Amino acid sequence: MMLTCYAVDDEPLALQTVCEFIAQTPGLTLAGKFSSALQVLRALQQAEQPVDVLFLDIQMPNLNGLELARVLASRGGAPGPRVVFTTAYSQFALESYQVEALDYLVKPFDYEDFLRAVHKAQAYYQLLRRPVPAPPPATPPAAPAGDYLYVKADYQLVRVVLDDITLIEGLDDYASIHRRSDARPLLTLTTLKALEEKLPAQRFMRVHRSYIVGLNHISSVGRGTIQIGEQSIPVSERYRAAFDAYLDRWR
Known part of the structure; x- marks a missing residue:
């Protein structure tokens, strides 16, 4: 580059x-x-x-x-x-x-x-500049009052509906928020750890040092990977036990 x-x-x-x-x-x-x-x-x-x-x-x-x-x-x-x-x-x-x-x-x-x-x-x-995978065709549900967060992007505060977030990708001091309603990721000057602390644990999970996933958007689970739409997300050893415990509740 x-x-x-x-x-x-x-x-x-x-x-x-x-x-x-x-x-x-x-x-x-x-x-x-x-x-x-x-x-x-x-x-x-x-x-x-x-x-x-x-x-x-x-x-x-x-x-x-x-x-x-x-x-x-x-x-x-x-x-x-x-x-x-x-x-x-x-x-x-x-x-x-x-x-x-x-x-x-x-x-x-x-x-x-x-x-x-x-x-x-x-x-x-x-x-x-990373290419954006095509999101699954769906319309995000309406959010109840308070079911959102604000992030700073392009010198303004942007309102993001929680149910619209499919996954969040981190890179150093930035995070890229992927949403069902927009093919373009929302780039914000926020660390993945800071976002993890704001998100409800029952709906979002850190599965890798670089990824947080929206649990309701997981379409399939493979050996060490999670599928969300067309994107395959790795599950690292550090977070595998917590993710397996989450899966055990639904088996």
């Missing part, structure tokens, strides 16, 4: 370092380097191809990095590039979380720190 990047920093040496890191990292393409956030806004408006990641300094004149991230988040249409902040100041970390930055690197950071942020970006886009 190739990700297109912009490097943005008003300090020439810091900008050069980020550009060199991008150049030596497989899977990254440097599409532009800029010394101000205003230049980035103009470049994004004129770009012929989408930009995936901004390596973005915070303290810059006229428009700082956090302000740029908020501007990009408020724009309508397709989601904009994801942000990795590169800054000499640690006190903006909380604000970076509020604009859903992928990572927050404090200068001087080394290549290992940079590569960790790249892996987060690659994991995010791998999950986002």
